[in-house]
Amino acid sequence: MNGLVKxxxxxxxxxxxxxxxxxxxxxxxxxxxxxxxxxxxxxxPGNIVQVLRQITYNCILGVGQTFVIxxxxxxxxxxxxxxxxGVVMATIANALPFSGVGLLIVTLLVGLVVGGAAGWINAxxxxxxxxxxxxxxxxxxxxxLGLSYIIxxxxxxxxxxxxxxxxxxxxxxxxxTNALHLPxxxxxxxxxxxxxxxxxxxxxxTRFGRYVFAIGGNEEAARLAGVNTSRVKTMVxxxxxxxxxxxxxxxxxxxxxxxxxxxxxxELLEAIxxxxxxxxxxxxxxxxxxxTFFGALLIGLLYNAMNLIHVxxxxxxxxxxxxxxxxxxxxxxxKRYLART
Amino acid sequence: MRGIGKSFPGVRALSDVSLTLNSGxxxxxxxxxxxxxxxxxxxxxxxxxxxxxxxxIDGKEVHITSPHDAETLGIGMIYQEFNIVPQLTxxxxxVLGAEPTRxxxxxxxxxxxxxxxxxxxxxxDLPLDARASHLSVGAQQLIEIAKALSKHxxxxxxxxxxxxxxxxxxxxxxxxxxxxxxxxxGIIYISHRMEELPKIADRITILRDGSVIETRPASEFPPxxxxxxxxxxxxxxxxxxxxxxxxxxxxxxxVAHLVRRPAVNDVSFSVSAGEIVGLAxxxxxGRTEIVRAIAGADIPDSGTIHVGGDLIRIRSPxxxxxxxxxxxxxDRKGQGLVLGMSVAENITLAHLSQFVNRELLIxxxxxxxxxxxxxxELRVRTPSxxxxxxxxxxxxxxxxxxxxxxLGKARVFLFDEPTRxxxxxxxxxxxxxxxxxxxxxxxxxxxxxxxPEVLGMSHxxxxxxxxxxxxxFSRSEATPDxxxxxxxxxxxx
Numbered sequence: 024m025n026g027l028v029k030x031x032x033x034x035x036x037x038x039x040x041x042x043x044x045x046x047x048x049x050x051x052x053x054x055x056x057x058x059x060x061x062x063x064x065x066x067x068p069g070n071i072v073q074v075l076r077q078i079t080y081n082c083i084l085g086v087g088q089t090f091v092i093x094x095x096x097x098x099x100x101x102x103x104x105x106x107x108x109g110v111v112m113a114t115i116a117n118a119l120p121f122s123g124v125g126l127l128i129v130t131l132l133v134g135l136v137v138g139g140a141a142g143w144i145n146a147x148x149x150x151x152x153x154x155x156x157x158x159x160x161x162x163x164x165x166x167x168l169g170l171s172y173i174i175x176x177x178x179x180x181x182x183x184x185x186x187x188x189x190x191x192x193x194x195x196x197x198x199x200t201n202a203l204h205l206p207x208x209x210x211x212x213x214x215x216x217x218x219x220x221x222x223x224x225x226x227x228x229t230r231f232g233r234y235v236f237a238i239g240g241n242e243e244a245a246r247l248a249g250v251n252t253s254r255v256k257t258m259v260x261x262x263x264x265x266x267x268x269x270x271x272x273x274x275x276x277x278x279x280x281x282x283x284x285x286x287x288x289x290e291l292l293e294a295i296x297x298x299x300x301x302x303x304x305x306x307x308x309x310x311x312x313x314x315t316f317f318g319a320l321l322i323g324l325l326y327n328a329m330n331l332i333h334v335x336x337x338x339x340x341x342x343x344x345x346x347x348x349x350x351x352x353x354x355x356x357x358k359r360y361l362a363r364t
Numbered sequence: 365m366r367g368i369g370k371s372f373p374g375v376r377a378l379s380d381v382s383l384t385l386n387s388g389x390x391x392x393x394x395x396x397x398x399x400x401x402x403x404x405x406x407x408x409x410x411x412x413x414x415x416x417x418x419x420x421i422d423g424k425e426v427h428i429t430s431p432h433d434a435e436t437l438g439i440g441m442i443y444q445e446f447n448i449v450p451q452l453t454x455x456x457x458x459v460l461g462a463e464p465t466r467x468x469x470x471x472x473x474x475x476x477x478x479x480x481x482x483x484x485x486x487x488x489d490l491p492l493d494a495r496a497s498h499l500s501v502g503a504q505q506l507i508e509i510a511k512a513l514s515k516h517x518x519x520x521x522x523x524x525x526x527x528x529x530x531x532x533x534x535x536x537x538x539x540x541x542x543x544x545x546x547x548x549x550g551i552i553y554i555s556h557r558m559e560e561l562p563k564i565a566d567r568i569t570i571l572r573d574g575s576v577i578e579t580r581p582a583s584e585f586p587p588x589x590x591x592x593x594x595x596x597x598x599x600x601x602x603x604x605x606x607x608x609x610x611x612x613x614x615x616x617x618x619v620a621h622l623v624r625r626p627a628v629n630d631v632s633f634s635v636s637a638g639e640i641v642g643l644a645x646x647x648x649x650g651r652t653e654i655v656r657a658i659a660g661a662d663i664p665d666s667g668t669i670h671v672g673g674d675l676i677r678i679r680s681p682x683x684x685x686x687x688x689x690x691x692x693x694x695d696r697k698g699q700g701l702v703l704g705m706s707v708a709e710n711i712t713l714a715h716l717s718q719f720v721n722r723e724l725l726i727x728x729x730x731x732x733x734x735x736x737x738x739x740x741e742l743r744v745r746t747p748s749x750x751x752x753x754x755x756x757x758x759x760x761x762x763x764x765x766x767x768x769x770x771l772g773k774a775r776v777f778l779f780d781e782p783t784r785x786x787x788x789x790x791x792x793x794x795x796x797x798x799x800x801x802x803x804x805x806x807x808x809x810x811x812x813x814x815x816p817e818v819l820g821m822s823h824x825x826x827x828x829x830x831x832x833x834x835x836x837f838s839r840s841e842a843t844p845d846x847x848x849x850x851x852x853x854x855x856x857x
Contacts, residue, residue: 228725230716237713240702247661247699248714248768249685308704 046317054324061331069206070327078323079215080105080270084294085301085315086222087266090259092298093226093239095307096149096156098260100163101267101294104141105286107171108134108271113180113281116187126186134268141167142264146257156260164291171283179282182275190214191276211273218269222262223312235259239307296343297322300350321350377403378574381417385519385550390541392553392561392582395571396594396759396787401554404571405521408552409441410434421519439519440512444527444785445697446504450497455479457496458510482510486543489536501647502533509540520544521552526560527785530647538564556787557814558587570594591788603820604799606839609639614673616807617689617776619658622667627653629831631667635776635807640798642822643811645851650831651811652694655778658809659691660684671776685714690769694781694811696758700765703754707746708735710753711767718771738767743793759790766797777801779810783817795821815844827851 058065084101091098112134119126145163148154194200194207201207226232234255237245246252267286275281301318303310325346329339378400385391395401406412408419410428418425421437428434434441448457455476464474476492483490483506490506491499499507505525512520526534541551541564553565561568565582570593577593613636622631627650635641643651657664660678669676676687684691693699701710712719712731719731735749742763746756753764762782769777779798783791798808798821812818818825825842827835827850835850 224725228728230720230724230726233709233713233716233726236705237702237709240704241698243699244702245713247659247681247691247693249680249682250713251680251682308702 043313043317046321050321050324054328057328057332061328065328065331070331072206072208072212074320074323074327075212075215076209077327078297078319079209079211080273081290081293081297081322082215082316082319083218083266083270083273084290085297085319086218086312087263088294089222089298089301089303089310089312089315090226090235091156091263092295092303092305093235093307093310094256094259095239095242095305096256096259097160097295097305098142098145098263099157099160099291100141100145100167101263101270102286102288102291103164103166103168103171104138104264104267105271105274105290106283107141107167107174108138108268109275109281109285110171110175110180110283111137111281112268112272113182113275114174117180117183122184123186126184127190130187131269131272134272135265138264138266138268138271139261140264141267142260142262143257145264146260149260150253150256160260168283168287175281175283177283179278179280179284181280185279187276187279189276191273191279211277214269214273218266219312219316226312231255231258236308239304239309241308293319293322296347300347302354318350321346378407378414381571381574381576383569383576383579385552387518387548387550388545389566390545390551390553390564392555392565392568393571394555394561394568394590394594396789399571399594399787400574401571402523405441405523405552405554408434408439408519408521410439435515435517437519438515438517440515440517440521442505442508442512442520442522442525444524446508448496448504448507451495453493453495454490454499454503454507454510455492457507458482458492458514460511462515478514479510482513486510486513486540488540500533501528502530502536505529505533505537506540513544518548519550519552521554523554524556524785525553526555526557528647534560556785558590559816561585561587561590594788603817604795606640606799606821606823607638607803609636609823613637613639615670616672616805617658617809618668618670620668620670622654622657622669623665624653624657624662625665627831628657628664631831631833633826633833633836635809637775637805637807638802639823640802640808640810640821642818642825643809643828644815644818644825644847645828647813649828649851651828652780653831654828655691655780655809655811658684658776659689659778661691661693685772685774688773688775689778690772690774690776691778692765692769692780692782694784696761696765700768701753701761704752706750707739707744707753707756707764708732708749710764711735711738711771714768715771734771735767738771742767742770742797759786762786762790762794766794775806777806777808779808779812781812782810783812783814815847818842819844819847829853 054066064070084105088098088101112130115133116126116130119129121129141163145156145160148159149156190210193210195210195213196208226235234245234250237248237250238252238255242252271281271286274285278285297319298310298315299305299318300321301311301314301316303314322343325343326339329342334342381400381404383391393401403412407414408428410431410433413429419428420426426437428437449460452460458479459475464471464478479492483492488506488510490503490510496504496507509520525537529537544551555561562582567579568582568585568590569579570577570590572594615634616637618634620632622628631654633641643654645651653662656662658669660681660683663679669678671687671689676683678684678687681691697703702713708731712735716726719727719734721727732749738744739746739749744763744767745760753761756764782794802808810818810821819842822842823839825837825847826833827837827847829851834853837847
């Protein structure tokens with residue numbers, strides 16, 4: 024018995040990597056097929072980078088959402104928060120007497136404070152009164168969107184400084200990648216990678232992350248084990264709000280303006296889709312950041328592939344819906360299979 | 365059932381199990397946790413499929429592949445955790461899934477008639493229009509039984525039916541079972557309580573490690589032989605000898621005028637280092653609420669708590685843990701464990717700060733070593749540290765809960781029903797562990813509904829009634845009659 028304990032600690036981890044490896048194999052096969060259909064345009068490095076750039080925003084939103092969903096919560100306000108933080112940051116940036124990197128940093132901090140505060144307010148009724156987060160974050164969705172329109176007067180707030188251009192559409196290590204005849208990595212993609220790495224470490228390696236899982240699995244057991252469940256639950260909404268602020272910042276930098284309409288489209292639903300397709304359970308207690316990245320990547324590749332092989336844009340929506348359903352159904356069947364054997 | 369076999373990954377749950385149930389009899393199914401009782405019954409109920417073997421009812425072979433099949437064949441399951449919708453009334457629960465209708469509308473009159481017929485036939489004392497959530501555990505169990513009968517169950521499986529019942533409810537249940545027998549039903553009765561088997565069972569089948577060890581008429585099966593057959597060894601003494609509390613032992617826990625409305629009304633007592641104090645009382649007397657208030661699971665309205673002489677302020681379970689209080693809850697699955705997490709993660713959950721390194725990350729190597737030590741020390745039977753706690757048996761789950769609290773530096777242990785629903789082997793181990801704790805200077809408060817346990821494992825017994833401590837008994841004074849009299853408020857014998 025004790026020999027087993029020693030020999031098997033990696034089994035779940037192996038299982039985890041097996042799943043990811045399996046998903047990658049499937050994706051590669053599909054990509055190869057699409058590549059043939061698109062006469063080789065799909066697997067061009069430039070195209071892949073393009074996909075990464077496109078998924079950046081929903082992926083970062085999904086990363087924040089992953090924390091919330093693992094606690095068995097949901098944050099519906101993220102799209103509106105992208106809008107509000109973008110508008111607030113653009114307004115503040117125009118009023119600030121700084122320039123250059125100082126301006127960037129201060130503006131981002133303002134956005135993080137606004138997003139974090141919104142997350143804190145989201146969590147307040149959830150932890151104090153045990154209200155369902157669906158309701159409180161839905162109310163926040165409306166409130167923040169309204170505020171965003173009020174502050175901006177309904178029009179995009181154009182940035183006066185051009186210090187943000189590098190963040191929005193600049194590239195990383197451009198001279199080196201150019202010399203190697205590779206496409207340069209857009210700065211937003213670097214932001215996404217940094218967010219993913221920090222969030223993964225936070226979720227998988229810290230006490231906070233462990234408590235997030237424990238609360239999603241059995242909140243009362245976690246509380247009786249001394250976990251400050253109110254604080255941890257508040258933190259996940261704050262993190263989600265901050266991720267929305269980062270996306271608001273990147274969009275603002277990309278468009279050189281903070282528009283109240285940014286983030287109010289499919290962002291919320293596609294971020295949740297990325298989380299769910301990435302294997303995080305809406306019931307709480309399980310999930311991963313890397314899964315959310317792959318979920319976002321799968322959705323992004325799908326859109327891109329359909330565009331390249333000229334699938335009708337209305338039909339694209341149908342296909343996306345079917346793929347999301349399929350991903351969740353397959354995951355459920357796999358779990359049942361594992362439970363039986 | 366013939367030759368039933370079932371394997372799980374790494375575990376052979378059942379091998380070649382056969383048993384027969386006659387109409388009009390109670391067959392008791394007895395075995396330690398993990399012996400395969402639950403798996404066997406789940407196969408009968410269609411909740412799991414057998415790998416091998418056949419099931420025949422009235423001599424005809426049947427294939428049970430879903431709970432629906434089982435229901436159609438007249439098999440009714442009454443699980444330990446009830447399947448009741450708390451928001452519905454007793455009547456609505458009884459007809460749930462088979463509501464009589466007129467056209468597309470519910471036919472309430474017919475539903476009432478059907479429910480009342482069952483309730484009256486069996487002489488159940490069950491208010492049909494009360495919400496299930498407002499009813500006692502005993503009444504909820506009556507709902508479960510009535511529900512099974514409303515679907516014409518002829519084979520009724522009861523899994524630990526008396527685990528959560530008061531003595532009076534148990535008596536009523538036994539009367540009910542006798543009537544069911546008289547009506548020709550066959551009953552499979554799963555229990556850990558030796559003392560009730562001779563009262564209720566016609567035959568007893570012992571299961572051990574997934575195989576049938578022996579089946580005998582209950583009258584020819586004295587309890588000590590049952591226990592021997594169950595564990596494969598003789599267990600003469602249930603309870604270990606308690607070492608006397610040293611005369612100069614310091615008071616470890618002192619509770620004064622503790623109030624937590626409505627269930628705890630001015631409770632004062634103290635426990636010395638090396639002492640076990642048992643709280644005896646009926647279900648609903650406020651025993652659980654007292655220990656919850658001490659642990660910070662509920663915040664007390666007033667009163668003071670001293671641990672090791674220091675006044676402590678408890679606003680949350682976290683404060684209780686900081687003060688050195690460990691609270692082992694009565695409801696393992698609901699409050700003690702995160703079932704979807706691994707054995708290791710559950711063991712370290714309450715003391716994760718011990719394993720955080722300088723970079724604020726969890727040191728998984730150290731965590732694993734600590735969990736491994738605990739698993740070995742408590743002899744938790746698990747294929748690996750990564751195993752989800754959900755997949756462990758009740759006794760092993762309880763050991764994981766204990767491991768979680770032993771990892772800290774607690775000096776006061778509050779045990780609420782520490783051995784509920786676990787087998788005798790694991791019980792004995794848990795008693796030994798409690799003994800170890802007091803030898804090392806801990807103080808223990810134990811709540812238990814099993815009177816022999818309270819009497820056998822306590823230096824002092826406090827009888828609790830209506831949120832108050834009504835009487836204190838020393839070990840020698842604490843006879844079953846006297847404690848029951850105090851707990852029920854009848855004149856002392």
